[in-house]
Amino acid sequence: MNQKLKWNDSKIFKGITICTILTMLAGCSYRSEASGTRTLEESIKSKNSIRENQPESGEPPSKTNIAYIVLDDSGFADLGSYGSEIKTPHLDKLAENGLRYNNFHVTPLCSPTRASLLTGRNHHTVGMGSVANFDYGPEFPNKRGSIIPAAATVAEVLSESGYNTYALGKWHLAPTSQVTPAGPYHNWPLGKGFNRFYGFLEDSADQYRPELTEDNHPIPVPDKDNYHFSEGIVDKSIQYALDNITTSPDTPFFMYMAFGAQHQPHQVPEKYIDMYDGVYDEGWDVIREQRFEKQKELGIIPESTELAPTNPGVEKWDNLSDDHKKAFIRMKQTYAGFLTHTDEQIGRFIDFLEEKGELDNTIIVFLSDNGASAIGGELGSVNQALAYNFIPEKIEDIVENIEVMGGERAGTDYPAGWGQVSNTPFKFYKNSTYAGGTHTPMIVHWPEGIKDKGGIRTQYVNVSDVTATIYDALGIDVPKKVKGIEQLPLDGTSFTYTFDDGGAKSVKKTQYFEVSGHRAIYHDGWRAVTMHKKGEPFEKDVWELYHVEKDFSEVHDLAKKEPKKLLEMKDLWQKEAEKNGVLPLSDLFLEAFANVADDSPRARRTFTYYPGMSHLSESASPAIINRSYKIDVPITYKNGDEGVLIALGNHKSGYTLYIKDNRLVYEYNVGFARYKAISEKDLTEGELDIRFEFDKTGDYAGIGSLFVNDKKVGEVEMEATLPYKTSFEGMDIGKDLLYPVSTDYEDQGEFAFTGTIEKVVFELEDNVEVAEK
Known part of the structure; x- marks a missing residue:
């Protein structure tokens, strides 16, 4: 993919x-x-x-x-x-x-x-x-x-x-x-x-x-x-x-x-x-x-x-x-x-x-x-x-x-x-x-x-x-x-x-210099530079020229006064770019957070995690952004068990699936709002198949649903989800290390699950469109 x-x-x-x-x-x-x-x-x-x-x-x-x-x-x-x-x-x-x-x-x-x-x-x-x-x-x-x-x-x-x-x-x-x-x-x-x-x-x-x-x-x-x-x-x-x-x-x-x-x-x-x-x-x-x-x-x-x-x-x-x-x-x-x-x-x-x-x-x-x-x-x-x-x-x-x-x-x-x-x-x-x-x-x-x-x-x-x-x-x-x-x-x-x-x-x-289509070239006391306008053809970029040997802070643009020198500098940039593999140019940056190449470890559709695994970085976690997906967690539960089943993120952004007060809860922290689905009734003891499903209804929006043994028990409309990076803290199974995602358990440390988790399985759908500007 x-x-x-x-x-x-x-x-x-x-x-x-x-x-x-x-x-x-x-x-x-x-x-x-x-x-x-x-x-x-x-x-x-x-x-x-x-x-x-x-x-x-x-x-x-x-x-x-x-x-x-x-x-x-x-x-x-x-x-x-x-x-x-x-x-x-x-x-x-x-x-x-x-x-x-x-x-x-x-x-x-x-x-x-x-x-x-x-x-x-x-x-x-x-x-x-x-x-x-x-x-x-x-x-x-x-x-x-x-x-x-x-x-x-x-x-x-x-x-x-x-x-x-x-x-x-x-x-x-x-x-x-x-x-x-x-x-x-x-x-x-x-x-x-x-x-x-x-x-x-x-x-x-x-x-x-x-x-x-x-x-x-x-x-x-x-x-x-x-x-x-x-x-x-x-x-x-x-x-x-x-x-x-x-x-x-x-x-x-x-x-x-x-x-x-x-x-x-x-x-x-x-x-x-x-x-x-x-x-x-x-x-x-x-x-x-x-x-x-x-x-x-x-x-x-x-x-x-x-x-x-x-x-x-x-x-x-x-x-x-x-x-x-x-x-x-x-x-x-x-x-x-x-x-x-x-x-x-x-x-x-x-x-x-x-x-x-x-x-x-x-x-x-x-x-x-x-x-x-x-x-x-x-x-x-x-x-x-x-x-x-x-x-x-x-x-x-x-x-x-x-x-x-x-x-x-x-x-x-x-x-x-x-x-x-x-x-x-x-x-x-x-x-x-x-x-x-x-x-x-x-x-x-x-x-x-x-x-x-x-x-x-x-x-x-x-x-x-x-x-x-x-x-x-x-x-x-x-x-x-x-x-x-x-x-x-x-x-x-x-x-x-x-x-x-x-x-x-x-x-x-x-x-030479280049970053997202912005370019510059230094040569023998002179510097030519252009700031690319995102989405515009690169050939339309306007170059400036500075004699930095005399103009240390690049204040006096000499492009109009020295057109021959500017052309010479632009040609030199092209030669250096070809020599160093700079081409072709692109003006993407943060949009690429959500890009997943075919040979990336994140390109799979199914991920299975087990309790006891080490903390996993967000960058290596399942790429759920702007797509439908399921998280399935088979557990053994008895009355009074509580704790985190899976958590990714922290108090600034992320998502968590946990049990507290005998209720199943899913919470998504978008940074400026929190979306929460809570099971309508207390959980029953025994072998339970816990599942969260996100059904995409539009770009970066959808319906989040909770299921227990295939029965829908809770739902939340998620009007906005994060488009590029879900969090700057990674994923834990059976606990929430470092910073807690939810304020509901922030005073309970890692809030480790007291029941038994068999595994956590992500299944990702294909209906993904990653943002581009």
């Missing part, structure tokens, strides 16, 4: 349009000097400049550890050392004793950036043309949600060079339909070269009750007071590093620490939110101006830089109502507190390295995977499920949740106006090919190899260059084969030459 993508023009699905990256699989060749990427031979020659910084005693250089620290959805201007008022003292200390790069670029989306970072190659080339949630089928081999074997990760290469390798935090590099307790595991961290893993496999996680995986198996949330995921991954990173340096002191380690922060939901203990009381009362227009001036003061942007104009859809702060201001201030305080808390955890890891004498010989690369997001839209959000289903929230609901923002009940996301502040001085956001989406901070800290403490580097650098630089610095030749597979050459260009020479000319000359 390959579900056709079609958009339903229902009013409830209006929202901010989100973009993504699309590709077709293509081969890769060494780039020419004009494209800015050196051959391996040329790269190896540059190692001498690094080795000059090593001891001259004739002894081999001391072991060198590597640490990649990645933030999620944090903009160019969020760190103190990049102009922010947010307290980030530990990252600022890294900047003071290392190098800050102000011309560093990523893909404008998380999975592609991570794939490029870990492989040293362009994301389309390695097969990660979109986020790992989406599988567009074999017609789009570069949009299957995984890294191809011909692009070995840095963990795989370093493992062959004697490193121990550890991954922590967000993975998001395996097709999420494969996030099951039984794998397949080959795209999980341990299948991609890491010895250990602790984190989550999907795109985001609740910070207090995440869906955790350790190595290759799911684990429960630690039974620990005030557990927070950011703290948990740093605890583990310290444990892994401690075990490494204690039991194998001569073995270097590679630590990949990818925080769930700063992605929504923004969740952090209240004391961190409260430390920003009063800081944001003047609003986003003032704060943006203040950051812009501070950036000039710090020298992190050129003195000639102009502040980009306000993004479309962002209201002037002074025009907002008191309720809007009150809610938006608290949302920003929550984000700021979240970042300060994250910085504090990074500080713990850095302090550990210093205490154990490992800091000086560790190369730390810190970056954000893309610019700040605008998915919060005009009002922000207190319900992640609604935002991802294009369902706008109401200001009244947001105001009601002000006091619990940052907590378990209301993990928040700020409105686009604050996202614009995070991306100062640029325009637009994550999921666009403007600088707001692609231009992020990068700090490199390596006392043994970098002597220019606190330096700012202006050379053009792309995320694919990071791993190429690590290989160069360590003197590692990329293997021609890994696990028996011929390897693609690197696309990345080493920037070790910048460590000692701040005035060196950029070696990288060319880099």
